[in-house]
Amino acid sequence: MNQPYILTVLGSPRGRGNSETLADMVRARLSEAFSFNGETVRLCKITVAPCIGCGGCEKTGMCVVKDDMIALYDKIDRADLLFLASPTYFYGVSAQLKAFIDRGQARWSRKYLRKERFRTGDTRAGYLLCTAATHGKRLFEGSELVAKSFFDGVDIPYGGACLIRGVDERGAVQDNPEIDAQVESFANTIINQFIL
Ligand SMILES: Cc1cc2nc3c(=O)[nH]c(=O)nc-3n(C[C@H](O)[C@H](O)[C@H](O)COP(=O)(O)O)c2cc1C
Numbered sequence: 001m002n003q004p005y006i007l008t009v010l011g012s013p014r015g016r017g018n019s020e021t022l023a024d025m026v027r028a029r030l031s032e033a034f035s036f037n038g039e040t041v042r043l044c045k046i047t048v049a050p051c052i053g054c055g056g057c058e059k060t061g062m063c064v065v066k067d068d069m070i071a072l073y074d075k076i077d078r079a080d081l082l083f084l085a086s087p088t089y090f091y092g093v094s095a096q097l098k099a100f101i102d103r104g105q106a107r108w109s110r111k112y113l114r115k116e117r118f119r120t121g122d123t124r125a126g127y128l129l130c131t132a133a134t135h136g137k138r139l140f141e142g143s144e145l146v147a148k149s150f151f152d153g154v155d156i157p158y159g160g161a162c163l164i165r166g167v168d169e170r171g172a173v174q175d176n177p178e179i180d181a182q183v184e185s186f187a188n189t190i191i192n193q194f195i196l
Contacts, residue, residue: 004080004194006030006038009072011086011097013044018131018173019085022164022183025173026083026129029187036081041072043096048072050099057106061114069103076107076154080124081194084147088132092142101150108153118155125159125194126151133168159193162186 006027012019027038046068056064063069076082084101086093093101110116128147132139140163151158162183167173 004034004036005078006036006081006083007075007079008038008040008083008085009097009100010040010042010044011084011094011100013094013096014087014170015042015044017087017170018164018167019087019129021171021173022129022131022162023083023085025180025183026162026187026190029183030190033187033191039075041075043100048096048100048103051102051105057109058113061106061110061116063103063106065103069100072100073106076104076156077118079126079156080122081159081190082124082126082151082154082156083129084126084150085129086131086143088130088139088143091139093130093146098146101146104150104153107155111153111155120155123194124156125190126154126156127159127190128161128163130161131164131167131173133166135165139163139165160186160189 008023010020010023048069049065049067052065054064084097086097128144130140130143144161148158164173164179164182173179
């Protein structure tokens with residue numbers, strides 16, 4: 001596939017934070033292997049309200065809440081690779097990213113209630129990029145379950161995650177050989193899964 005479209009959704013409210021830098025590092029590695037059209041959405045700079053559970057999307061497949069999420073549905077549909085990047089907040093993703101994920105319900109309704117599939121058979125994948133300050137074994141289980149459920153709802157196969165422990169202060173993901181190796185291995189997995 002030439003020039004895939006990569007959409008990165010940043011869930012951190014902290015500009016130039018660890019999850020954002022992690023996303024930059026992954027994309028930089030990918031750009032050495034293939035060229036792509038990239039777009040980044042910084043959720044804290046736009047308005048994506050939480051789902052109100054009104055059931056409107058069950059009837060039409062469209063969300064009734066008219067905010068910046070409306071423009072993002074098309075971007076999700078267009079994405080060949082979709083990265084969700086988030087800090088770990090209380091063993092989950094940030095509230096900004098969770099609101100975006102919950103609004104994916106309109107796509108879940110399209111797939112499961114309206115039985116409308118979109119781009120099946122295409123090579124697409126969704127990935128989670130997550131950072132956390134501590135080292136717990138189960139640190140990312142909550143976020144990964146949520147991400148897997150989201151990607152299923154928006155009909156994008158889940159490709160995996162790059163999960164970085166022990167990074168708290170801004171910039172902590174940089175200049176760390178162990179993290180560089182993790183990013184390298186993750187990016188290589190994508191290149192093998194997706195491109196080759
Ligand atoms: C509200 C809040 C909750 C947090 N909860 C956790 C947590 O449960 N476990 C953890 O290891 N780190 C936690 N952290 C630390 C962040 O996950 C960590 O600093 C992360 O690298 C920040 O990423 P960012 O710079 O992209 O925002 C929390 C930080 C904040 C502000």
